Amino acid sequence: MSLPGLDVRFGSNVVRLSAWQWLVTALLLVLVMSLVPSIWERIEPLEDGADFRIPYELSYDYWLYQRHCRRSAGRGDVLVVGDSVIWGPYVTRQETLPHYLAAATGGCRRFANLGLDGAHPAALAGLVNSYGADIAGCDVILHCNLLWISSPEHDLRKARPAGFNHPALVAQFYPDIPAYDETLSRRIGNVLDRNVTFFAWANHMRASRLGGHDLPTWSLDHPYDNPGLALRPTADVEADKRHHPPLPWSDPSRGIRRQAYDWTDLEQSLQWRFFQATVAALKERGNRVVVVVGPFNEHMMEAESLAVYRRLRDQAAARLRQQGVACCVPPVLPSELYGDASHPLARGYRQLAEWLVRQKEIADLPAGRQVADSVGR
Amino acid sequence: MLFHTWAFVAFFLIVYAGFRLLRGTRAEMPWLLGASYLFYGAWNPLYLVLILxxxxxxxxxxTRMARSRRRGMWLAFSVVNSLLVLGFFKYRHFAAENINLLLDWAGVPLAVPVVNELLPWLTADINSSLAAMGLHYTVPGLGDLPVGISFFTFQSMSYTIDFYRGHCDREPSFIRYATFVSFFPQLVAGPIERSTNLLRQLGQVQPITRTDVADGLSLFLVGLFKKVALADYLAQYVDKVYAVPGNWHAPALVLATFAFSWQIYFDFSGYTDMARGLGRMMGFRLMLNFNNPYLADSLGDFWRRWHISLSTWFRDYVYIPMGGSRRSTWAIYRNMVLTMVISGLWHGAEWGFVIWGLLHAAGRAATRKLEQTSLYRDRVPRPLKQALVFAFVTFAWIFFRARSWSKAWTIIERIFTSGWGDPQFPILAMAMILAIWAYQHAYESRWGRGILELAAVRVAAAIAMAVYLATFIAPGAAQAFIYFQF
Incomplete structure (x- = not known):
């Protein structure tokens, strides 16, 4: 009803829907948004290699990560979860820890590389909560990288000059993360992205087909290309390459020196709090979890830092054990087997894998019993 | 807080829920006013003082006008005050710079100081207090133009003038009047409402029907698509080319100018559609601001279709009071030119806007008589007239977009002298523009409208727009509206 004498034109050429048409539109939209990701999953091939890892360029493609989780869990793989230490920036996909774990078992078990570059504990907690539901009940080897408590910046209590990894995965409103400075809109958007599969799928399309851009920006870079061709369903294959040259940290060309770290106490550490939340979430879902703490590159530390590090490492392991979480603390690798502060090189991964499969904690995993049998324990 | 952000969606859902609950109660207007001030304060809380x-x-x-015999004096007081506020906040740099240029040219060793930021100590004090309280919020400096100042000042002025003329009654409620001036859907970029429309609606409780909500959603979705999918897309190309016009050849410069024509239309009309949609969902009918301006077949027709709320404002409060079209031929042209120049200056304190206004004034002056001839009306094919008007309007946009005479001249010169070069204009953008243009034409034809108004076509179009926005537009890429700067 309008006011008497009030004559305001509706619009010039607007798509005007009635209430019923809006209802139909909403229902159809829900249908489309529910079906499209699962249909796409059926038609888009996913590379089936044993050593598949999320391509580096798609590190922010959580829909793909979720799909990788689902497939790996479906195959009964032992899931190796963590940040870039698991992903392996200095190695090819045939030189990662999961690869060598499988090799150390004589290939009788598959180990899936669920490492995600840059996934610090606060992000890992979000990743596991929002995209890891499909790995419930699986055997999980979870890596704990103490790099993330090596300074207030890494611990997210101060902004890092290098920026904030995986902002969409961290807690958006609570608990407060001082280093996370984002607009309210972005935070709400991130919550929606994590809870509406269609948005995660749309992000996958942009990340995998459009070089991480939206369609308009992509078309400016490819003005005469047909977007339809770019959006074809094809497998996301990572070129079998290393992300960094496989040089030890001590190589003079790297220019890396021993460092002093401003370690954060576990009591005060945000990242440690998030790591524990990740462990708790996995255990709540019925996962059998073994945490691997380190091995951090102790050769790269100044003496004072080393002492604090060892204390923190042992504290972390002790706390996890107190909480009933199986935990391994591998010995430090030889200096030349590290690419930097926390990432081993290929031989380092092999050595670590061979050590790990001999540990009781791994052997106690139901899947690990097979592993132990195969290595003659 | 931009309409096309999640923060606004959350804000609106809360405001709307409260509004529906409080509709018809005494708390309705305070709720709307509070929401509007919160919306405006999100840009800079200190500017709330200004709007208040x-x-x-x-x-x-x-109020004084209603009781006084010296009504003209109170009108003058109100208008002068509004113009002073607008002049100070919007034109002080422009005025100071040009006065200084003039003084320099005349050899006078004086200079008017340029005030860049107002009360810097105040914002510094507030920010240090906020930091001391551990709050992660920084009050922006008072240097930038207060967003929407040209819109709410004109809206408020129209009320005092209308009251003086006896076109509207005095609003007894300050809260309602303040809500009229600051009504958040149209506060920062119009449509510039009249008291005879919006204030009147605010004073009456009308039921909000399903049709209102459906219409509001329709307007909002179309506006969102215009802004996010089209305007922001074209903006990327326009910005790239206009940033360094010397690096581009004629095809790119022509296409960027062509793209800007559509960008500004989609940007501004998209905002207006969203504003009208939000208003409509709350049961308020804001005025139509755009009516397919690029289908205009004369410049007069263009100004009846483009930014209608501003054009009619200038017509009612500037052009007609100066005598309008009822004076001598010379006076008519003088009024027309003055109105267009003021309109150009309203957009911004830069010479590019003045030249843009002058160009339109010249165009109107040159074609006014022609438009009235039967030759033009009946013999010239309409598509040709539309193409000519579009070409002229697009040419004038060069000055609007380039802002400065020198940059605009570089662009025009290079269009004619730089020869061929790959424009790198996306075929996708061209396809979208052509599709919209064809849609507008089809909508004006009987058969086309018949098809476009089929329920299935509308539903399919709404779904297509929503899916496109959700899939192919990166979240968080929201860009401000062009007209926010005015």
């Missing part, structure tokens, strides 16, 4: 000041002065002036 403008509102209070105009409200007071009308």
């Amino acid at each position: 000041y403008t509102t209070s002065v105009d409200y007071y002036a009308v």
